[in-house]
Amino acid sequence: MVKYNCLNPIADIGLNLFTEQYVKTDAIDEAEAVLVRSAAMHDLELSDNLCAIARAGAGVNNIPLDKCAEKGIVVFNTPGANANGVKELVVAGLMLASRDLVGGMNWVKENKEDANIAKTMEKAKSKFAGKEIQGKKLGIVGLGAIGVLVANAANRLGMEVYGCDPFISVEHAWNLSRDIKYVKTREEIFRECDYISVHVPLLDDTRQMINKDTMATMKDGVVILNFARDLLVNDDDMAEALASGKVGKYVTDFPNAKTANMEGVIAFPHLGASTAESEDNCAVMAVKEIVDFMDNGNIKNSVNYPSCDAGICASEGRIAINHRNIPNMLSQFTTVFAAENINIDNMVNKSRGDFAYTVIDIAASSTQTLVEKLTAINGVLKIRVVK
Ligand SMILES: NC(=O)C1=CN([C@@H]2O[C@H](COP(=O)(O)OP(=O)(O)OC[C@H]3O[C@@H](n4cnc5c(N)ncnc54)[C@H](O)[C@@H]3O)[C@@H](O)[C@H]2O)C=CC1
Numbered sequence: 001m002v003k004y005n006c007l008n009p010i011a012d013i014g015l016n017l018f019t020e021q022y023v024k025t026d027a028i029d030e031a032e033a034v035l036v037r038s039a040a041m042h043d044l045e046l047s048d049n050l051c052a053i054a055r056a057g058a059g060v061n062n063i064p065l066d067k068c069a070e071k072g073i074v075v076f077n078t079p080g081a082n083a084n085g086v087k088e089l090v091v092a093g094l095m096l097a098s099r100d101l102v103g104g105m106n107w108v109k110e111n112k113e114d115a116n117i118a119k120t121m122e123k124a125k126s127k128f129a130g131k132e133i134q135g136k137k138l139g140i141v142g143l144g145a146i147g148v149l150v151a152n153a154a155n156r157l158g159m160e161v162y163g164c165d166p167f168i169s170v171e172h173a174w175n176l177s178r179d180i181k182y183v184k185t186r187e188e189i190f191r192e193c194d195y196i197s198v199h200v201p202l203l204d205d206t207r208q209m210i211n212k213d214t215m216a217t218m219k220d221g222v223v224i225l226n227f228a229r230d231l232l233v234n235d236d237d238m239a240e241a242l243a244s245g246k247v248g249k250y251v252t253d254f255p256n257a258k259t260a261n262m263e264g265v266i267a268f269p270h271l272g273a274s275t276a277e278s279e280d281n282c283a284v285m286a287v288k289e290i291v292d293f294m295d296n297g298n299i300k301n302s303v304n305y306p307s308c309d310a311g312i313c314a315s316e317g318r319i320a321i322n323h324r325n326i327p328n329m330l331s332q333f334t335t336v337f338a339a340e341n342i343n344i345d346n347m348v349n350k351s352r353g354d355f356a357y358t359v360i361d362i363a364a365s366s367t368q369t370l371v372e373k374l375t376a377i378n379g380v381l382k383i384r385v386v387k
């Protein structure tokens with residue numbers, strides 16, 4: 001039996017994929033698997049029972065990845081599963097920044113008792129006139145799952161789209177329309193574009209990338225869209241840029257105590273992935289990742305351990321070992337199996353940075369002594385008897 005805990009509500013279509021072997025628990029310290037959306041996990045005690053965390057979403061800055069890796073806890077996310085939901089909200093953000101729909105809608109509400117509203121609005125409407133996005137330049141920083149969809153959609157709406165991503169994947173490059181102008185640096189985007197949309201993870205290199213200095217290089221009245229994370233933008237610098245008119249509008253899905261109070265900000269309460277479709281996609285992918293890991297030891301879409309596909313175990317037993325990526329680990333493992341007189345049928349070993357993962361199929365059931373001897377090897381972080 002595998003106990004799992006949900007730190008946030010996870011769509012039923014995903015949870016229904018768990019067989020009767022999986023049981024939900026409210027006690028996180030007894031869970032072997034945790035499903036999470038945006039709940040902050042940095043200050044949580046991580047129990048020794050915990051083997052896997054699946055983030056039903058893309059951003060993993062709410063999870064202590066290194067601490068998890070050190071404890072042999074594999075963290076997954078669900079790449080692309082909510083990208084369309086975010087893309088559609090970004091398109092709405094482009095429109096809301098260009099046409100004063102909110103001002104106009106408020107005017108209608110305020111004047112709803114006016115029997116002559118059909119006439120008076122024709123006089124009032126000039127206050128809410130806007131601009132079209134067709135022909136304007138949109139720059140996208142980060143051409144991942146969301147950035148590519150936004151780039152292609154904006155291109156189809158008639159925008160001239162620039163994109164940059166020094167680490168673009170082959171898959172995302174293939175999906176990018178050939179009409180998108182791929183540039184090498186974000187500085188070029190900052191200089192050229194009327195609208196700038198950031199779709200990068202929050203990392204040391206991206207934190208506060210929109211700041212006084214970078215905004216100084218942008219066009220006057222530029223519109224900045226941030227559907228990624230609030231800390232990508234320096235809020236105090238943004239307040240000054242909005243007040244001076246350097247930035248025309250700041251559209252964000254991540255308001256905070258500062259930006260929620262700024263004139264010129266169009267903010268949503270982190271709604272990018274809040275669609276039935278995105279929530280379902282994320283839940284299904286997250287649960288499948290957990291099940292394949294817990295049942296078979298396979299790792300797909302981890303953000304702190306290597307991918308590993310050992311298939312379904314056809315041998316008598318399977319052991320999964322999370323360990324440090326240091327010399328001599330494999331020979332120590334095989335020595336233990338030899339000493340216990342257990343034959344190895346198959347072995348897969350993968351590494352990623354400082355960490356590695358080994359799945360060993362054996363011709364006999366594992367024993368307590370075997371597990372104890374493997375656990376005692378210096379550099380082993382977690383041992384799991386999968387079968
Ligand atoms: N508003 C919302 O509800 C949501 C927000 N997000 C945020 O959007 C971010 C992007 O999501 P996805 O596109 O799904 O992730 P992704 O991982 O598919 O794409 C991120 C892209 O950013 C690129 N990148 C990394 N550092 C960069 C840099 N310094 N300059 C330019 N590009 C860089 C990567 O190479 C990658 O292609 C997430 O990390 C998350 O913070 C994601 C989903 C929902």
Ligand SMILES: O=C(O)CCC(=O)C(=O)O
Nearest residue numbers: 037038057058059273274
């Ligand atoms: O689960 C959510 O609503 C948050 C989505 C998000 O921010 C992400 O996937 O990075």
